[in-house]
Amino acid sequence: MRYDRVPSHAHCWLLPIAYSSLRSDCHWVISDRSQGRALMKITFVVTVPDSLAFFSEHLRHWKGRQADQGDHAEVLTSPGPAEFLQLALKHGIPVRQVPMEREIRPLRDLYSLWQLCAELRRDRPDLIHIGTPKAALLAGMAAVLTRVPGRIYTMHGLRAETTQGPKRALLLLAERVAVACAHEVVLPSHSLHAYVRSLGLLPPHKGRVLGSGSFSGIRSHEVSLPTAERLRRDLGLHSQGPVIGFVGRLVRDKGVAELCRAFAEVQRHYPAAQLLLLGQFEEGDPLDEATRQFIQQQPGVIWGGYVFNVRDHYPLMDVFALPTYREGFPTVSLEAAASGLAVISTTATGARDAVQPGETGWQVPPGDVPALTLALLEALDDPVERRRRGSNAQAWVQSEFSPETVMRHWDELYEEVLARAQARRRVRGKVGWTAAALGSLALTALTVRTQFSCPRQ
Structure with missing residues (x-):
């Protein structure tokens, strides 16, 4: 009888290298931030372009970050009026358009999810910041599937609060999925934070209000x-x-x-x-x-x-x-x-x-x-x-909601979320290399045993 030979022990030691290569294909590459500040790439996502008004101060702020620090931002949203898209384009921030709808449309939503996955795989952002409920569901799942390192969801409100019956249950389920997909959930007011937590939508380690609240602050505006x-x-x-x-x-x-x-x-x-x-x-x-x-x-x-x-x-x-x-x-x-x-x-x-x-x-x-x-x-x-x-x-x-103060809170959160992503990557790396090393030892032992136990022809 002839036994099929397993690979020789010399080839077994290539397993950690193959494992490392596989990980580099499946994970975003996060720059090591411990050796100094690395460039940051962020993607903002809203369901419809109208909602870019929520991000107006963010887009203005990231225009400065792109110019001063070399960071990069872009927007994902559905097609819409040019004047709303200009909220991002006028700051030099590119906009990519993916069909999304506010209401539930199962077949169209699946197509939107596929498109979002394709965009995120191509762009490979360090962070994704989602600002509307439907986008939080679809882009949140896409970010998990494509393994975006840092995922932030801003819950502007809770539609389920004023609904009843099956629709309320469906909306709450969508929010649970969106929250589960995010690494951090930011709520713009303390009363909303308390209400959402009372419903059990937020786990203990997620959910915060930045400063006194507000999503982007309010800039003074003079009208002649x-x-x-x-x-x-x-x-x-x-x-x-x-x-x-x-x-x-x-x-x-x-x-x-x-x-x-x-x-x-x-x-x-x-x-x-x-x-x-x-x-x-x-x-x-x-x-x-x-x-x-x-x-x-x-x-x-x-x-x-x-x-x-x-x-x-x-x-x-x-x-x-x-x-x-x-x-x-x-x-x-x-x-x-x-x-x-x-x-x-x-x-x-x-x-x-x-x-x-x-x-x-x-x-x-x-x-x-x-x-x-x-x-x-x-x-x-x-x-x-x-x-x-x-x-x-x-x-x-003017005293509590200046854009400069609010944007400083957001910058601190972005750095914190990326630092946590870096820590998770290091832990996964240690676990992965340990598993690869143990696997290599096991295969080597099996090879040695086979070399001595297999009958010769």
Whole structure:
């Protein structure tokens, strides 16, 4: 009988080299940061280009990092209007377009996942920073499959908070998957952090709020008088009555229906009052037909549609209202406050972090139309108090939410996440080499034993 020979012991010692080669093909190469600062490559991902507005300060910051330190950033998002893509392109940050949809579309989502995997394999970033829920699910899984070293998810809000039944269960499951795919989860407000943790979505070692909250901070913005007057004329606003402003998607979750009913009551006391709505209707969480007709037909209601540069419009308002049911941390409330406006919002998750009751604005329970009406009337009845709270709001935002402070927190987090990735790589390397060495010894012993035990021909 003839025995098939195993490889000779000389070839067994090549196993660690083959193992090392395999690892170099399957893992990103992370520069050794212990010997000095290495260049950093990051990919920002959002579902639709509109959401790049959340990353505006990040993109501005990374433009500086690219110029000063040689780091590299790029954006992955779905195709969309050029003006939103310019938020990244104007800073010299390339944009790659991958089809993604906000709503659940199983077959299309699988195609998006495949495309995202292909992009990440080609670009090989050190970090991926995901900023919207659907992208967190798809890009998060793609980042795991392609083994991106550092994965960060910013949870801007929780859609499941205002849903029920099977949809709520599905949304919570998607969030659990997104959180599991991330190495770190950043929440923009302390109330959202507490709520998400109470649901058991965050494991003990994940989840944090950077500084006082906010995703990218608020930069001061000056609007010239001629610009404000031109916008006032274009929108058809008159100067005889006060203006209540709202900025956001025209959907149920934003409390638009409640705001319209409260405004109808305000008009009984202030017939010349105006309600300026800046935003667009969406089918994902549609308003009822009566509210849509009120917006389109009610005298005194000015619907400006979607506005790209909304910060030019805050000086047109006398008070800002956001009667929302849920938020992460409402940037529009901070922008309005930075413009010197008192803010009327709710005690909902995330929203309550953006207002200091009695100091920077008013808070009411979500869905409480009488309380919202009373707060609006108090703000309009007392211009001195309204301006006092607006001035306090402006000072608060400038002291707590400057972009420079917020970006410093993000830089520290990026370095921390990469350091952890480097540590994991070293541990995997030690375990891998140990396994390879033990395997080599075992094969060598088997070879020696075979050499002496196999019958000769």
